[in-house]
Amino acid sequence: MAARRVVVFPSSAELGPVLAELVSSRAGKAIASRGRFTLGLSGGSLVSMLSKELPALPNLDCSKWVVGFCDERLVPSNDPESTYGLYKNQLFTKINIPETAILSIDSSLPVNECAEDYARKLKEVFPGNDKPVFDMLLLGMGPDGHTCSLFPGHPLLEETARIVAPISDSPKPPPQRVTMTLPVVNSARCVVFVSTGGSKAPVLKEVLEGREGPAFPAARVLPTEGELFWLIDGPAAADLTITVEKPGSGARL
Numbered sequence: 001m002a003a004r005r006v007v008v009f010p011s012s013a014e015l016g017p018v019l020a021e022l023v024s025s026r027a028g029k030a031i032a033s034r035g036r037f038t039l040g041l042s043g044g045s046l047v048s049m050l051s052k053e054l055p056a057l058p059n060l061d062c063s064k065w066v067v068g069f070c071d072e073r074l075v076p077s078n079d080p081e082s083t084y085g086l087y088k089n090q091l092f093t094k095i096n097i098p099e100t101a102i103l104s105i106d107s108s109l110p111v112n113e114c115a116e117d118y119a120r121k122l123k124e125v126f127p128g129n130d131k132p133v134f135d136m137l138l139l140g141m142g143p144d145g146h147t148c149s150l151f152p153g154h155p156l157l158e159e160t161a162r163i164v165a166p167i168s169d170s171p172k173p174p175p176q177r178v179t180m181t182l183p184v185v186n187s188a189r190c191v192v193f194v195s196t197g198g199s200k201a202p203v204l205k206e207v208l209e210g211r212e213g214p215a216f217p218a219a220r221v222l223p224t225e226g227e228l229f230w231l232i233d234g235p236a237a238a239d240l241t242i243t244v245e246k247p248g249s250g251a252r253l
């Protein structure tokens, strides 16, 4: 397992550009060695940060990117809860990613079929691998310690056979979702959590420093061979006592 890097920024205004630079640098390396960059996006607060910061990078070329989703809510794409819909309106229109390279999740299908359909799409894009190996997954964490649509205490945390799973009882609305499972998340070459805001501080401490009782879903993200970054702002890091990196302005990871 690669070492975890916990990097704390004064605020999300300083964090955002470093995240964008990290995505761009890993994209460049992936394209140089494998001819493409496979990126998995999460929803929630990441959407607005990425939609602001990625298009602001000079000379960003996304023509060799393949983009999937770490999870999706089963709502129409014009619903404000649709992760795909938000990225489509806020990001995909501003970068040169080919439409065919966006692995959208067909939320018009019933939830079980939707998960199977997305798993099939991933297998097509990652032929020959028993699990998709994304170059980078961008993850968020809810104040309850969930990540993707993997919630504390839910049986899906133990899933080992499926690469994508349906969930019909999500404690956070909407209840129907599909999600990558932990074996896929932990197979990625680079996983980056972005966690901002004071509401995350208590759970972040338990995720990063340990707790009595079962580990939170976010704490179970430990890539087998890949890199693991936690990019955090000051308010979210308020309760931490572990040693963290505090990069200066203009830093690159």
Ligand SMILES: O=C1O[C@H](COP(=O)(O)O)[C@@H](O)[C@H](O)[C@H]1O
Pocket: 042, 043, 044, 045, 046, 070, 071, 072, 073, 139, 140, 141, 142, 143, 146, 147, 148, 149, 172
């Ligand atoms: O419901 C979800 O929540 C998590 C965390 O979102 P955040 O707004 O607290 O960052 C998100 O990563 C996931 O994709 C989404 O479906």
